[in-house]
Amino acid sequence: MMSATMKWMADAQPEVVAGLVALIDETWNGGHLPPGVLELARLRIGWLLDTARLQAMRLGPVPDDFDSTAAIVTTGSLDDLPIDLRMVITLVDHFVMDAHGIDDATVAELAAVFGTSGAATLVVGMGLAESLERLAATLDFHPVEGPLASSAELFGRSL
Amino acid sequence: MPHLTATEPDDISMLGVLQAHAPTVAAAREGFFAPLSESVSAAPRRPELLRLRAAELTGCTLCRNLRMGAADVDEDTIEAMRGHDLAGFEADDEAALELGDAFCAGGDAEAVERVRAMLGDQEAARLLLALVKAVAFGKVVVALGLEPAQPTITVVG
Numbered sequence: 624m625m626s627a628t629m630k631w632m633a634d635a636q637p638e639v640v641a642g643l644v645a646l647i648d649e650t651w652n653g654g655h656l657p658p659g660v661l662e663l664a665r666l667r668i669g670w671l672l673d674t675a676r677l678q679a680m681r682l683g684p685v686p687d688d689f690d691s692t693a694a695i696v697t698t699g700s701l702d703d704l705p706i707d708l709r710m711v712i713t714l715v716d717h718f719v720m721d722a723h724g725i726d727d728a729t730v731a732e733l734a735a736v737f738g739t740s741g742a743a744t745l746v747v748g749m750g751l752a753e754s755l756e757r758l759a760a761t762l763d764f765h766p767v768e769g770p771l772a773s774s775a776e777l778f779g780r781s782l
Numbered sequence: 783m784p785h786l787t788a789t790e791p792d793d794i795s796m797l798g799v800l801q802a803h804a805p806t807v808a809a810a811r812e813g814f815f816a817p818l819s820e821s822v823s824a825a826p827r828r829p830e831l832l833r834l835r836a837a838e839l840t841g842c843t844l845c846r847n848l849r850m851g852a853a854d855v856d857e858d859t860i861e862a863m864r865g866h867d868l869a870g871f872e873a874d875d876e877a878a879l880e881l882g883d884a885f886c887a888g889g890d891a892e893a894v895e896r897v898r899a900m901l902g903d904q905e906a907a908r909l910l911l912a913l914v915k916a917v918a919f920g921k922v923v924v925a926l927g928l929e930p931a932q933p934t935i936t937v938v939g
Contacts, residue, residue, distance in 0.1 A: 631907070632907040632911070635903040636821065636904065636907040636911060639817045639908070639911050640911070642815075642816070642818070643814045645813050645814070646807075646813060648810075649806055649807055649810035650807055653806055653810075655807065672888070722925045723841060725924075725925045725927070726785070726927075727785050729785075730785035739786055739804075740804045742786065742803070743786055743799065743807065744807050746926055747807055747922055749921070749925070750918035750919055750920075750925075753917060753918065753921060754913070754914040754918040755914070757886070757888075757913075758885070758913075760888055761885045761891065761894060761910070762894055763891035
């Protein structure tokens with residue numbers, strides 16, 4: 624029987640999962656970055672990893688034009704992105720494919736746009752996004768579509 | 783060299799950098815790390831094997847050269863794991879390492895089911911959460927420029 628849900632993980636390790644959920648929620652929804660920035664990074668990561676298990680869900684509020692921007696980061700030309708988002712996606716690509724290629728100048732540029740809080744949170748968010756995508760692929764997990772009230776729903780949903 | 787500095791100039795820890803620039807994220811990170819560390823410390827061997835396996839994916843030299851002393855994983859075992867030579871491993875450890883390979887290489891739900899069947903849900907979830915931490919934060923260490931200039935094997939605990 625395939626592992627089609629993450630609920631069993633929350634049942635088996637409730638304190639650890641609760642801690643992970645709280646970390647995800649603080650990172651995505653703690654006001655450290657403009658709405659949608661981390662979600663775009665997350666979708667790009669799923670596309671780069673060629674797993675794309677979590678593309679249909681939303682971990683936090685996103686702007687009205689999010690879907691069209693999301694289409695660009697997964698299928699379109701990054702030249703069509705505003706410069707701040709292009710910078711984010713360039714960082715994401717480095718993070719996934721060659722994290723050692725991220726240098727002081729890159730982080731400084733991000734901090735100039737999003738503040739050092741935003742830059743640090745984006746790095747943590749990318750790490751979590753990559754791990755969540757890998758976890759979903761390992762479990763053969765396909766969550767239902769739509770926004771989640773909290774990432775706790777990620778561990779409570781099933782097919 | 784850190785791309786973001788901590789409050790104390792000599793502090794090159796991930797926690798120090800996050801506390802300086804995103805303190806609520808740093809606190810939330812501790813809220814995840816603490817219960818996981820407590821769970822890992824109860825039976826550290828398999829999580830340690832998986833932590834080192836994840837370091838091969840992330841390329842984190844800090845992670846790769848760190849040794850959790852309490853896990854009692856020797857260098858010959860680590861080299862065998864890195865060489866994917868699982869012949870000398872006990873069945874439980876082999877199943878755990880296959881889970882690590884599945885996580886790092888792109889998914890294999892059968893590896894999850896094997897671990898759940900052999901070791902139980904509590905252990906399977908613990909190992910998966912250890913992998914989530916190791917991959918996520920190994921990459922964070924690299925991306926923030928927090929690897930030591932000259933990594934050496936360091937034993938803690």
